[in-house]
Amino acid sequence: MTPDQYLYGILSREAVDTSATSPALAVRQTLMPLLNEWAGAMLRGVYPSGSFAKQTSNRSGTDIDLFVSLSNQTTESLKEIYTKLFNRLGEKGYAPKKQNVSLNIRVNGFDVDLVPAKHQGGNGEYHSLYRRRADTWTQTNVNTHISKVSASGRTSEIRVIKLWRNQHQLDFPSFYLELAIIEALSGARGSLSDNVWKAFGYLAGNFANARFVDPANTNNVISDDLSATERAAIKAAAVRALATTNWNQIVV
CATH class of the missing domain: 3.30.460.90 (Beta Polymerase; domain 2)
Incomplete structure (x- = not known):
């Protein structure tokens, strides 16, 4: 099984019905x-x-x-x-x-x-x-938030990182996470697994000191929702993910 097959299989298992009849x-x-x-x-x-x-x-x-x-x-x-x-x-x-x-x-x-x-x-x-x-x-x-994320082309990568966050019990507010992954993958054209790996690289690197603002109100600094200690915990978890040898050690 390829890394992409593994991740898409997890996303299929975790799929949510968002239709009008949900x-x-x-x-x-x-x-x-x-x-x-x-x-x-x-x-x-x-x-x-x-x-x-x-x-x-x-x-x-x-x-x-x-x-x-x-x-x-x-x-x-x-x-x-x-x-x-x-x-x-x-x-x-x-x-x-x-x-x-x-x-x-x-x-x-x-x-x-x-x-x-x-x-x-x-x-x-x-x-x-x-x-x-x-x-x-x-x-x-909130409508601006919905448009920003749903039109980003990164919803699959975001879903994988959210699963990783939950399974590793990280305090990482969803909108903050979404903005971070969109930034991490700006211009990226890789496969799902390549992009998720690149996202981990960003979380392990520049993320902790990056400033994120609300696209609907630049006075609202989203990155202030976590302390330096909480951001450091996310960075440390991403470093551990990059040190693994198998995707099932990162997300299941």
Whole structure:
């Protein structure tokens, strides 16, 4: 078996149904009564975002991210919105887990990340989100994120690196990872295995000191989401990957 055959076999096993009839999408309808009750007239909409929408998700990762868009007329602060949704989910028996900008719950066997955000107003899709780790807020456009990644031509390589991240228990936020791999493979024309190997070379080299900004808001420095120690852990893991003699020592 060639390295490419091995990696494509893993990606086939980890394939996620992102079609309109995807079972994961059905959780949106399950949650709509709760979200409508919680937000009332302030709810603009709930739609897929994150890895699911970018075509970079894996079956063994989070099943779906749902972006919860609230009107700019919402009076609560972003922190209050985040906290109140957390409390309401708990009241309904979902046992939510706080993440950086999202709340993770299990719904009908699916792993779901809810991202509450307040619309900035106007015709665009700019939103403000609460960032729990820094106890601050940021402005961004999730549609820009989706377009940047899904049109990159690097979704297969990103999926392999995400599996490696999860299997080696690395703290590496998905959008940060996606931007890093797109940068690592700029201009690359190799096979899947060649490109993934090149991505490891980047993670083991320039990555730790590289600055990544949100393509929808350059004031939002994505690389600040990890400390120097956390970036060093990713670098060390990539160095170990490059020292292996078989792909099954890297990702399975």
